Amino acid sequence: MTDALKFQAKNISRVFGHGKKSVTAVDNVTFEIRDREIISLVGQSGCGKTVLAKMLLRLETPTSGELLFNGKPITATGDPRNHWRQVQAVFQDPFSCFNQFFTIRSQLKSSFRLFETKPSPGEIEERVDQALLAVNIKPKEVEGKYPFELSGGQMQRMLLARIFILKPQVLIADEPTSMVDACSRASILDYLLKLKEELSMTIVFVTHDIGLAYYISDSLYIMHKGKMVDRGAPDDVIKHPTSDVTKQLLEDIPDVHRQWIARGTPVHAAE
Amino acid sequence: MTVSAPVRPLEQAASGPTPKPAKSNAVLEVEDLRVHYVTRFGHKIQAVDGVSFSLKQGEILGIAGESGCGKTTLVSGCMGLYIPPLFHTSGDVRIDGKSIVGMTLEQNRKEVLGQKIAMIPQGALNSLNPTRKIKDMAADMILSHDESADKKSINDRLRERFTRIGLDADHVLNSYPVELPAGTKQRCVIGISTLLNPKVVVADEPTSALDVSTQKAVIKLLFELMDQEIISSMLFITHELPLLRHVSSSIAVMYAGEFVEYGTTEQVIFEGRQPYSRALMGSMLSAEPGQKSRKPVAIEGAPPKLDKPIPGCRFAERCPVAQPDCRTTEQVLRIVAGRQVRCKYADTEVVEQVGGGL
Amino acid sequence: MQLVKGLFKIPAFLLGLFLFAATLALAFLGPLVFHVDVSTRVGDPYMAPSAAHWLGTDHLGVDMLSMLVMGLRASLYVGFLAGVVATIVGTLIGVYGGYKGGLLDDILTVLTNLFLVIPTLIVLILLSSSMDKGRSLTLIALIIGGTTWTWSARAVRAQSSSLRARDHVALARINGFSTLEIVLEQILPYLLSYIFMVFILQTATAILTEATISMLGLGPYDSISLGKILNDAKTNEALIGGKWWAFMPAMVLVTVIAFSLYVINTAMEGVFNPRLRK
Structure with a gap:
């Protein structure tokens, strides 16, 4: 493998609680994430994908195993802020991601506190404007607006605008499309691809929808009950699923061309 | 480019909507319904603007559209729930031929909600009160339209119904929501909302917050209840148009307060x-091979x-x-x-x- | 805003607000209507109410209404100061512990529980009786505040700990906010209505506590308070002598203040606490 590795996880686990009541959210998982690739963590709710994503973000610490970032232990950067300059995230529910007591713009501006040398106020305004334009939002549209005044799709793009400001090496996207409408979903995916192509970002896409994951990613990891049960290039995983979980996930997508739920005796309109 | 895609035939019999409403066997008839609400600043927003359709006995009508297109307002309108700032502008909603607009909310709660038309709540798992037993919440539903019902008859009814929807009635009824697994809770919520055998069930985005597998389980349950004839006709509201392929026999796509198709x-x-x-x-x-491009x-x-x-x-x-x-x-x-x-x-x-x- | 509007439609809330406003008016606007003077004897001891002295005189012959106004002011002052102290201490400990979790939270919870089992009244009685001359109204308020904050700490901790898991807090963290900034900007604003309710309750509790210890004769040496009026009436045999005006008005006032604040709090809880809201 010649590609540089962004993340390397060796037998990492995350256990919550102690003794009998303990819950293993991530169970002895080994994987790697190559530079400039989009990988997807796919699984049902509660499979451990979000906890795994939070470990990559240093919001959770593995209880065992080794997690390397850029070849060094993830904690080697010391101050977590150094990590967050390089690894950033967008979350599932854009409304709950913003503080309802401050304007959107002021919250976007607060991202600049991560910068080692803070740009001048004028430059900050300019860069916020650029980031908004990058996600196709006219700065005027959101001037003085509070989170609850915007639509779900707009809010999700605000989260992405934050990424355009911070320009991290890695983006963890935790279910960024599950709360937005079908029409906005495709544009969110477009922005992720744009981030990868224009800013050479590595993206970890966390989702329950294997259809989305298949479309966007360069490799797929299927998770179930804390374990990685299937992995590989998207086409391989889709065509030759090795795990029943993968098969189930594929089957559960309400694809319009397939029988989805077999009904016994459908009660239908009798003309 | 061809419009028709190669489709394997399904046994889902499609019953077409009739361009003109008011058919004899319609359970729910909505005629040129217009609903508006008034904003804080006094602006009038015509959220539903001239919608007509009819729902026949045993039919599922899917209503699709993104958030902000008026789906949820339409649902409130169909249920006669005109709670300010929401107001009825014009048009009519009839269930079994009887108009439900112009009723007081009190009257509506007593005679319509739950019995003629019932809604399955959006976040099924969070809609149960954690401090009350399932049977108390279910009993409320019966008491809301029949205050004189005695304890014994309520109990019998609940046990009969919960057994019928495949639950261990004795155990489930005496449990608190936290004691039950997610799937059972979902069954309880749907079981309670359909307790009074409503003519029309409205499912407003029942699956939008769920992962694909749970979504499938919920829809399976709805079908089960239809096969059991506990539910007969349904309005299924969603922003996932493709999902309706498997759910409804006809579809209305809504945009900006109107049906567009x-x-x-x-x-x-x-x-x-x-x-x-x-x-x-x-x-x-x-996730079909080849769809990636x-x-x-x-x-x-x-x-x-x-x-x-x-x-x-x-x-x-x-x-x-x-x-x-x-x-x-x-x-x-x-x-x-x-x-x-x-x-x-x-x-x-x-x-x-x-x-x-x- | 919708919620606040809803609040003003609840009869109980309006009643509480009216009663509390009335006591405030008596304390601060009263002197504009009638003459308030507690340093001169205006007549014989225990004169019955008359046109000149609406509530008669006390055991020294001082105008009772004047005593009440000054006593009420003192009670409100104690309530407000103790309420502020208890709310600030309780909120800081509760918010911080709830947000941080882990060991720090455990330590703060133990501390809270420790203070919770200390009976405020006994501490106050002990402190008061040992201090005698240094017992000022302010000191009493500070002691009440310093021992009753546990209630707000526990209430706020629970709320804060549920906010901790919210996405905007996670986002603030990866935005590089410090813990203090997160507590101040991301958590406190969401708890404001809640903290206000806690404050009202703490105030009511403090007023009752002060009245209790003053009535026991351990009140402030430097001021009149409603509890002290009751104590004076008790020690000077107003009860036995049937001089109702010497104790009834003070009793009614203490009850009215506490009652109005409790009613306001209950009504607010009904509106702001989603679990009680149906």
């Missing part, structure tokens, strides 16, 4: 004649606010194939290829440029 499931899903419904279909991503349709922006009249087509602002005259000519629902469509170019090749590749 209303036809059988086959017509709308596979041969949509309106750019918006075609875009909704095109935004779907499936297909670019999903993205529509930027959000539905218009409706605080002032829009001169032309309401979708023109976002329509990928809008023509110069779309913004000036008002669009009316007309029949094209056997279904109702609101688009001037519905019968031309223009609309076929949107979506496709399914």
